[in-house]
Amino acid sequence: MLRLDDLEVLVQAAELGSLSAAAREMDITPAVASLAIKRLEAELKLRLLVRSTRSLRLTAEGAHYLVHAKTALNALRAGEAELNQQRQRIAGELTISMPSDVGRNLLLGWFDDFVADHPELRLRLRISDRLSDFYRQPVDLALRYGVPEDSSLVALPLLTDNHRLLCAAPAYLERHGAPATPADLSQHNCLRFVLGDRLHDRWRFGDQTVQVNGDRSSDDADCVRRWAVNGHGIAYKSALDIQADLAAGRLRALLPDWPTEATPLYLVCAHRLSLTPAVTALRSYLQQRLERYRAGKSALQP
Structure with missing residues (x-):
């Protein structure tokens, strides 16, 4: 096997x-x-150089092979230069995985604006609450709540102070009343989320964990939010997911004085080499949009 440095x-x-x-x-x-x-010379089974302590010359075979060696090295250098040039542009294709709720209802429109600003970039979006496997699936980036369990992944913070909120629709509260403490949730219909094979039916409030029950569960977080908005029960949702519903009065926050679980939002990739100019620009863009959105400005306002 020929070596390039040779x-x-x-x-x-x-x-x-x-x-x-x-x-x-x-x-x-x-x-x-x-x-x-x-x-x-051993690999080619040819003598390439005739050399002594003071002189060096190419053999006839060496002179012939030198042309091909130069061509090969120049082609590789040109390929490397082209790749480096591409890496400096916000171009190419990115496959991004994102959660269903914030993906459909918030990020989708923001990505439309980002692509409009960078027409050489192509996006492939995978909207799912299942955790992406960077080593088996064709995914470049993932937006995920919480720090990845795999410490080899690169997790870039987007929204570190996000947390869960207990919430329900006014219609549900009119029929069933509001819980006064986390323990009261045992008397309510709780809308539960399924991630993989795990049912999230133990909701934490500081150092207190409450086992909840209800007549509905789903592996789609957006489905859980819609159930809550339609008055079917109480949900324990990311504050980012329900900010617009709270502002519009479709949902009300419950037990506001009780501490809830942190749910920081991260942009995750497999390796530092994945941090191309397109990824860096996308992260900066999302941070700015999230900051404006959290400040109460329109999700559609650039």
């Missing part, structure tokens, strides 16, 4: 007329340079 030694030695000069140019020792030529 080809580089051959090209430098031929151009400079000296293996020692080639070694100095490449910041390697003459012994390493000599070994590179020996590997090439």
Whole structure:
């Protein structure tokens, strides 16, 4: 198997007329340079250079092969330069996974605006509450609540002070009243979320955990929110997911004096090398939009 650095030694030695000069140019020792030529000659089963302590010349075979070696190295350098140029542009394709609720009802419109500002970028959106597997699925980025359990992933904070809120529709509260303490939830119909095979039926309020029950559960967080808005029960939702519903009076926050679970929002990728200019620009854009939205400005206002 030919090594690219061995080809580089051959090209430098031929151009400079000296293996020692080639070694100095490449910041390697003459012994390493000599070994590179020996590997090439062994792999090709040809003599490429005739050399002594003071002189060096190409054999006929070496001169013929040098043309191809230069062509190969130039092509690779051109490919690397093109990739570097592309990496500096907000272009290409990004596959992004995001939660159902905030994805459909908030981020979808924001992504439309981002693509309109960067027409060379193409987005593929995967809206699902299932956690993405970066090693098995074609996903570049994921927006997720909570710090990933896999410490090898890169998690970039977008909204660190987000938390859950207990909420219900006015119609439900008129029929059943509001809980005065977390323990009162045992007397209410609680709308539960399923993630994977896990039913989230233990809701935390500070150091107190309450086992809840109800007649509905779903693996789609947006479905749980819609049930709550339609008056079917009490939900325990991310504040970001229900901000518009609270502002419009479709939902009311319950037990406001009780501490609730933190649900920070992160932009997650598999490796630092994934942080292209497009990803960096997208993160900055989302942070600005989230800041404006949390401040009470319109979700549609750029």
